[in-house]
Structure formats: C-alpha cells, structure tokens
Amino acid sequence: MLKTKLCELLDIEHPILQGGMAWVADAHLAAAVSNAGGLGIIAAMNANGAQLRQQIHLAKEMTNKPFGVNVMLMSPYVEEAAAVICEEKIPVVTTGAGNPTRFMAAWKEAGCKVIPVVPSAALAKMVERRGAAAVIAEGGESGGHIGELNTMALVPQVCDAVSIPVIAAGGIADGRGLAAALMLGACGVQMGTRFIVADECTAHDNFKEKIIAAKDIDTIVTGKRLGHPCRALKNDFSRKFAEMEYDMSVSNEELEQYGVGALRRAVVDGDLQGGSFLCGECAGLVKERMSCRQIIEDVVNGAQRALGGASQWL
Amino acid sequence: MLKTKLCELLDIEHPILQGGMAWVADAHLAAAVSNAGGLGIIAAMNANGAQLRQQIHLAKEMTNKPFGVNVMLMSPYVEEAAAVICEEKIPVVTTGAGNPTRFMAAWKEAGCKVIPVVPSAALAKMVERRGAAAVIAEGGESGGHIGELNTMALVPQVCDAVSIPVIAAGGIADGRGLAAALMLGACGVQMGTRFIVADECTAHDNFKEKIIAAKDIDTIVTGKRLGHPCRALKNDFSRKFAEMEYDMSVSNEELEQYGVGALRRAVVDGDLQGGSFLCGECAGLVKERMSCRQIIEDVVNGAQRALGGASQWL
Numbered sequence: 001m002l003k004t005k006l007c008e009l010l011d012i013e014h015p016i017l018q019g020g021m022a023w024v025a026d027a028h029l030a031a032a033v034s035n036a037g038g039l040g041i042i043a044a045m046n047a048n049g050a051q052l053r054q055q056i057h058l059a060k061e062m063t064n065k066p067f068g069v070n071v072m073l074m075s076p077y078v079e080e081a082a083a084v085i086c087e088e089k090i091p092v093v094t095t096g097a098g099n100p101t102r103f104m105a106a107w108k109e110a111g112c113k114v115i116p117v118v119p120s121a122a123l124a125k126m127v128e129r130r131g132a133a134a135v136i137a138e139g140g141e142s143g144g145h146i147g148e149l150n151t152m153a154l155v156p157q158v159c160d161a162v163s164i165p166v167i168a169a170g171g172i173a174d175g176r177g178l179a180a181a182l183m184l185g186a187c188g189v190q191m192g193t194r195f196i197v198a199d200e201c202t203a204h205d206n207f208k209e210k211i212i213a214a215k216d217i218d219t220i221v222t223g224k225r226l227g228h229p230c231r232a233l234k235n236d237f238s239r240k241f242a243e244m245e246y247d248m249s250v251s252n253e254e255l256e257q258y259g260v261g262a263l264r265r266a267v268v269d270g271d272l273q274g275g276s277f278l279c280g281e282c283a284g285l286v287k288e289r290m291s292c293r294q295i296i297e298d299v300v301n302g303a304q305r306a307l308g309g310a311s312q313w314l
Numbered sequence: 315m316l317k318t319k320l321c322e323l324l325d326i327e328h329p330i331l332q333g334g335m336a337w338v339a340d341a342h343l344a345a346a347v348s349n350a351g352g353l354g355i356i357a358a359m360n361a362n363g364a365q366l367r368q369q370i371h372l373a374k375e376m377t378n379k380p381f382g383v384n385v386m387l388m389s390p391y392v393e394e395a396a397a398v399i400c401e402e403k404i405p406v407v408t409t410g411a412g413n414p415t416r417f418m419a420a421w422k423e424a425g426c427k428v429i430p431v432v433p434s435a436a437l438a439k440m441v442e443r444r445g446a447a448a449v450i451a452e453g454g455e456s457g458g459h460i461g462e463l464n465t466m467a468l469v470p471q472v473c474d475a476v477s478i479p480v481i482a483a484g485g486i487a488d489g490r491g492l493a494a495a496l497m498l499g500a501c502g503v504q505m506g507t508r509f510i511v512a513d514e515c516t517a518h519d520n521f522k523e524k525i526i527a528a529k530d531i532d533t534i535v536t537g538k539r540l541g542h543p544c545r546a547l548k549n550d551f552s553r554k555f556a557e558m559e560y561d562m563s564v565s566n567e568e569l570e571q572y573g574v575g576a577l578r579r580a581v582v583d584g585d586l587q588g589g590s591f592l593c594g595e596c597a598g599l600v601k602e603r604m605s606c607r608q609i610i611e612d613v614v615n616g617a618q619r620a621l622g623g624a625s626q627w628l
Contacts, residue, residue, distance in 0.1 A: 002627045121530045121598070140454075141467045149530055150464035152485030152494065153455045153595035157530040160599075171466030179497035180466065182627065183620045184490050216435045216463055216471040225560060246539060248562030281467035284435070285474075303627070306497045310624035313316045313496065313617070 002178075002300050002307075006165050006188035009133060010092055010113070011066050013037030014300050015188030016178070017136070017167060018195045018292075020044075020070020020094055021144065021278065023267035024203050027055045029292070031062035032200035036293035041068040041094060049080030056088050068092035068115075073100055086110035094136060097145060099123065101130045117169070119147025119154070121161035128162045135162060136190050139170030143192055143231050143280040146170075146221065152184070159185030173282035175302015182307070191299070193280040199291045204270030207277055210235075214283035223259075226252060233277040237262055316492075316614050316621075320479050320502035323447060324406055324427070325380050327351030328610050329502030330492070331450070331481060332509045334358075334384020334408055335458065335592065337581035338517045341369045343606070345376035346514035350607035355382040355408060363394030370402050382406035382429075387414060400424035408450060411459055413437065415444045431483070433461025433468070435475035442476045449476060450504050453484030457506055457545050457594040460484075460535065466498070473499030487596035489616015496621070505613070507594040513605045518584030521591055524549075528597035537573075540566060547591040551576055 006015040018025065018033040020043040030040030042059060044052050052069070059067055069090045071081055074097045082103045085093055093107055096117045104127070107114050113133035118124040124135045137158040139151030149157075151170040159166050168181035169190035181189045195201060197208045210233055222241040223230045232238045241258060244250045259276065266275025290298065320329040330352040332343065336359045344354030356373060358366050366383070373381055383404045385395055388411045396417045399407055407421055410431045418441070421428050427447035432438040438449045451472040453465030463471075465484040473480050482495035483504035495503050509515060511522045524547055536555040537544045546552045555572060558564045573590065580589025604612065 004627070139464060139466060141464045149595055150453060150455045150466070150485060152453060152465040152491060153487075153599070154530065156488065156490050157596075157598045171464060173467075174470065176470050176498050177466060179624075180494035182624075183493035183497055216468065281463055282471075284471045285467070307624040307627050310493075310496075310621040313318070313621050 002304055004182070004187040006134070006167065009165060010039055012039050014296050016296055016299060017041060017068070017094075017188065017190040019142075019169065019190050019192030020068075020072075020096065021192050021196070022072070023263050024196055024201060025070065026202060027058035027062065029195060029198065029201045030067045031059045032198065032292040033195065033296070034059075034063045034065040034067040036291070036296045037065075038292070038296050039066065039068055039092060041070050041092075043070045043072070044075065044081040045072050046075045046077060047081065048077045049084045052081050052084050053088065056084070056090065066091045068094055070094045070096060071100070071103070072096055073098035082106065085112060092133075099126070101127065104130045104132070115167070118158065119149060121157045124158045124162045124166075128164050132164060134165040134167060136167045136169050137186070138190070139168075140221075140229075140231070141171030141281040142169060143219070143278040145228055145230050151181075155181065155184040155186055171280060171282050173280070173285040175299050175304070176306050177282070178299055178303035179306035182303070193283055194286050194295055194299075195292065196279070197286055197289050198295055199289060203267045206270030206272055207266060208289060210272070210277055211279060211283045211286050212288065214279070214286070216281065216284040218283060219279055219281055226255060230276075231278065231280065233279045233283065235275070235277065236273040237276055316618055318496070318501040320448065320481065323479060324353055326353050328614050330610055330613060331355060331382070331408075331502065331504040332606075333456075333483065333504050333506030334382075334386075334410065335506050335510070336386070337577050338510055338515060339384065340516060341372035341376065343509060343512065343515045344381045345373045346512065346606040347509065347610070348373075348377045348379040348381040350605070350610045351379075352606070352610050353380065353382055353406060355384050355406075357384045357386070358389065358395040359386055360389045360391060361395065362391045363398045366395050366398050367402065370398070370404065380405040382408055384408045384410060385414070385417070386410055387412035396420065399426060413440070415441065418444045418446070429481070432472065433463060435471045438472045438476045438480075442478050446478060448479040448481055450481045450483050451500070452504070453482075454535075454543075454545070455485030455595040456483060457533070457592040459542055459544050465495075469495065469498040469500050485594060485596050487594070487599040489613050489618070490620050491596070492613055492617035493620035496617070507597055508600050508609055508613075509606065510593070511600055511603050512609055513603060517581045520584030520586055521580060521589075522603065524586070524591055525593060525597045525600050526602065528593070528600070530595065530598040532597060533593055533595055540569060544590075545592065545594065547593045547597065549589070549591065550587040551590055
C-alpha cells in the first residue's frame with residue numbers, strides 16, 4: 001500500500017485527490033472517488049449557497065468517507081459558499097483562482113482543513129503562514145485556468161518554500177506521474193482529466209470520447225490577453241478564440257462575451273463545435289474508461305511498479 | 315553509481331547532458347561537462363563551418379571524453395555545420411528548432427549518434443523511424459525556444475510512443491528532477507540553466523548572478539505572436555517585448571528587429587537592461603556557483619537520495 005503523510009492528514013486510503021473541475025466535479029464524481037479511497041471534491045463554481053448545500057447532501061447520501069469542496073474565489077456567491085462549508089463541516093476545502101486568506105480563519109474554526117491551489121512559492125508561503133493544512137502546487141499542464149509555472153519546476157520550488165505537505169497537480173494521469181511527484185518532494189497528487197472519463201462522472205459522453213481520442217498536442221491555451229489563460233481541447237471554439245485573441249480589432253469585451261456559456265455547452269450538452277472542453281496536457285495518456293476505483297488502483301499500482309524499479313539505480 | 319542505458323549508449327559516466335545553449339555552450343563548458351562524466355555539448359548556433367571546427371578542436375584539446383554538437387536547424391550555415399560534424403566524427407549530434415531528418419542519413423554514415431530534441435510524440439516517432447539513437451523530450455519549462463507541451467505530460471507520452479531511449483529536459487536542475495524523470499520512463503536528463511552558473515562557463519557574471527538571484531516566477535515567455543515562443547528572465551528587454559507583442563500597432567518586422575543581438579548582449583556583454591537572458595523555470599532552484607563536476611555530483615547524489623526513499627512506499 002502506497003501511504004504518505006497525506007493519507008493520514010486527510011483520512012484517505014490513497015494519496016490522490018480529484019480536481020474541482022467546473023461542471024464536472026459534482027456529488028456523483030466526488031462520492032465515487034471518496035468511496036474508492038481517494039479524496040473526492042465537489043466544485044462549488046458559481047453555485048449559490050442552496051445549490052452547493054444540495055450537492056453536499058447528495059454526496060453525503062452516497063458516501064460516508066470524507067470528501068472536499070473546491071471554492072472558486074471569483075464566484076459572485078463565494079461568501080455563501082464559504083458559510084455553507086462551515087455549517088456542513090466539510091473536512092477539506094480546496095481553493096482556486098485567487099488568494100483565500102480572508103476565509104481561512106472561519107474555515108479553520110469550523111474544523112475544515114484548507115488546501116489552496118498555488119501557482120508559486122510566494123503564495124504557498126503566504127497561505128502556510130495563515131494556517132493552510134497543505135498546498136496543491138499546480139503546473140500549467142492542467143486543464144482550465146492555469147498559472148505561469150509548470151509542474152516539474154514548480155513542485156520542488158514549492159517544497160523548498162514550505163513545511164506543510166505539498167500535493168502535485170498538472171500533467172499527472174498515471175502511476176508514473178504519481179511516482180515522479182513523490183520524487184519531487186510531493187506527498188500526493190491531484191488529477192482532473194483522468195477522472196473526467198470515469199464511469200461515475202456525469203460529463204457528456206462526447207467529452208469523454210474526445211479525451212480518449214486526444215493526442216499529446218491536442219490542447220491549446222487561450223485567454224492570456226484577458227489575464228486568465230485557460231487550457232482546453234482544440235476544437236472550433238478554442239481555435240476561434242485563439243484567432244480572436246491576436247486580432248486587435250476584437251475588443252476584450254467581445255472576447256469575454258465569446259466565452260460565455262461555453263463550459264456548460266461542453267460538459268452538459270456535449271457541443272463538439274461550440275463547447276470549451278477544459279482538459280490537461282495529459283489527455284493523451286488517458287486511453288480507456290474505467291470506474292473511479294479502477295482508475296485509482298491503476299495509478300497506485302503503476303506508481304508502485306515505477307518506484308519498485310528505483311533500486312536498480314542505487 | 316546511477317547508471318542507465320544512456321551511459322552505455324553515449325559512453326558517459328552519468329546520465330546527464332548539458333543543453334546546447336546559444337552563446338553559452340562553447341568548447342570550455344562542453345569539455346568541462348564531459349570531463350566531469352556527463353555529456354558536454356557545443357552549440358553550433360549560427361556559426362559557419364570554420365568557426366564550428368575551431369570550437370570542436372578547442373574542446374578536443376581540453377578533453378578526451380566524448381562530447382556532442384547541437385545543430386540549430388534554422389541556421390543559415392546548417393549545411394556547413396552538418397558537414398563539419400561528419401568530418402570531425404562527432405559522436406553525438408543533438409538538434410533543435412525543426413525536423414533534422416534530411417541530415418540524419420549522412421550523420422549516421424559518419425558514425426554520429428543523432429539525438430533530436432522533440433516537442434511531441436509524433437516528431438519522436440518520425441525521427442525514430444529515420445534512425446535516431448535517442449530523443450530529448452523537452453518541456454516548455456526550459457529556457458530559450460520552447461514547445462507547447464511541458465515535461466511532466468510530455469515525457470511519458472514520448473516514452474509510450476518510441477522504443478529508443480528518452481532523455482527528459484525542461485524544469486530539471488537537481489537530483490529530484492533526475493529522479494522524477496526516471497520515474498516518468500526517461501533514462502537521463504538534459505540540463506541547461508544549472509550549467510550556466512558553472513565555474514567553467516564563460517557567460518557574463520551578470521547572467522550568473524541573475525540566475526542565482528531568480529525566484530520561481532522570474533521567467534517570462536515572449537514571441538508567441540511570431541510563432542517561436544522563447545523563455546527568458548524578466549527584465550526591461552523581455553517586459554518590453556511582451557508589451558509590444560500585444561500592441562498591434564507594432565508590426566511583426568519591428569518585433570523581430572527588436573530582438574536582434576539581444577542574446578549576445580546578455581551572454582557576452584552582461585547587459586542587464588537590454589539583453590535577453592534565456593533561462594528555464596528552474597532558475598529558482600539554482601542557488602550557488604559550482605564546478606561542472608560538483609554540479610553533476612550534486613545532481614546524482616540528490617537523485618540517489620530521492621530514489622532511496624522509494625522503498626518506503628512499496
């Protein structure tokens with residue numbers, strides 16, 4: 001059994017978190033990942049308090065294992081979401097898209113462990129000072145909104161900067177990635193893309209098929225001009241976005257407007273042309289559909305195979 | 315001793331290549347790395363045949379160990395450089411900035427092992443079919459011209475695509491990076507940034523000091539609009555470039571013109587404002603000056619420490 005200090009910290013069997021992917025990470029996926037021994041996470045996204053509470057209650061019906069909630073700090077309902085998390089005594093809160101320090105005292109008081117996603121050593125240090133239980137060092141290989149640094153360089157620099165546990169994310173979809181993360185000094189991984197194709201994930205079949213079919217070069221980053229670069233699969237929508245981005249006759253407002261509703265169109269409607277299929281560079285490593293349990297077993301077994309080979313170099 | 319099949323293939327002691335950095339990777343650095351048991355590499359850059367031959371002869375005076383030459387395929391003198399490599403019977407040729415297949419037959423006939431830098435699984439497969447001895451899978455964490463994919467996602471996908479040895483590059487500056495690369499399936503690493511601060515490197519002291527002082531977030535990618543993104547340390551030159559890039563009143567020609575001579579100004583003149591200090595995301599991991607021998611020992615020892623810890627997870 002591959003146990004790290006993260007397992008003890010979060011009361012989970014395997015050191016694997018499921019990313020808080022917008023529209024994808026619902027109660028069904030989170031409960032399935034937690035039941036399989038990882039840490040499932042519900043994405044609060046732009047849900048209001050009542051909607052988030054409903055997802056939390058649904059997940060509690062489906063699992064008695066711990067699960068987390070991911071708070072998107074730019075959400076208009078972030079205050080409501082933060083309060084619901086305290087009331088529901090969610091054991092783990094991950095945060096994205098900003099600096100979570102203003103909520104951390106309340107969450108900690110409610111007994112939540114706070115694990116911010118950080119794109120740099122400086123933010124990791126800041127949240128450690130405010131009482132973060134761990135950090136997720138997420139490289140730009142990931143899907144969705146990304147930072148400037150990439151996993152191989154970011155993770156060791158964050159590990160050098162803080163004493164709390166570091167979870168690696170970005171570009172990790174199999175056991176080799178988990179083993180590599182451990183070598184860099186992390187004590188676990190967060191995976192997003194690989195869980196999109198899980199049997200228990202409610203994302204549209206077209207999304208799952210697109211990931212299974214993807215090659216390494218099939219993602220693209222757009223939105224840098226707007227200050228929030230975002231990685232998605234290449235399709236009509238994302239190629240058009242990239243074109244508009246370097247066309248200065250297109251205003252920033254038009255560019256923003258072009259993106260509205262595109263995530264929903266991808267995940268819920270499976271709109272192959274008009275949807276934004278957020279997805280990491282590791283899509284090319286994802287070859288088949290499995291249950292969450294099979295995915296986690298495959299990753300853990302693969303990591304142990306890779307780690308088992310280490311002795312040949314000693 | 316950390317031995318992999320790469321050591322046997324290239325007749326080197328340690329599975330570490332030194333990157334073919336423009337203006338930096340000269341005979342002095344290459345000979346020092348080779349003498350320390352890695353594979354030193356001379357960057358042919360835009361040198362003509364006579365200039366390259368002079369560097370090769372100089373390196374041969376300084377080491378009797380094997381060293382390589384890196385060919386920049388966009389060089390106006392690429393044909394001359396390719397011929398000199400054959401005549402001088404250089405044991406290892408690495409290539410960058412394009413598809414090297416038109417030269418591969420001649421190099422192989424002259425006994426050179428060809429190791430192209432590849433940014434994708436498709437190019438890795440193509441050069442394998444043409445007889446490449448290995449490939450360098452280089453992620454966008456690296457300094458200088460970069461591809462779309464990053465190390466953590468690229469390396470396992472290239473390993474799955476080819477049967478020849480894979481060398482990982484991008485974001486690797488210490489033993490943790492080497493250990494992680496091995497877990498991903500690579501059999502060695504190429505490092506650039508770490509060797510810039512080597513005692514034997516003739517780059518300007520200002521460049522070395524800037525790397526030693528760099529934090530994780532101190533590099534920036536520019537040139538995407540021109541189709542050749544390039545990573546460098548943040549300074550007046552690179553910030554101005556980034557600004558001009560999104561200013562559509564600036565033509566592509568003006569943008570190209572702005573960059574002319576900037577590498578030389580950085581490496582040779584140490585021009586802190588006007589130079590382009592090409593450098594990878596791992597600059598923040600590089601904390602002190604050492605000899606090439608100390609650098610290689612530090613990386614190998616660090617990798618063995620990390621790999622030695624693997625047994626705790628089995």
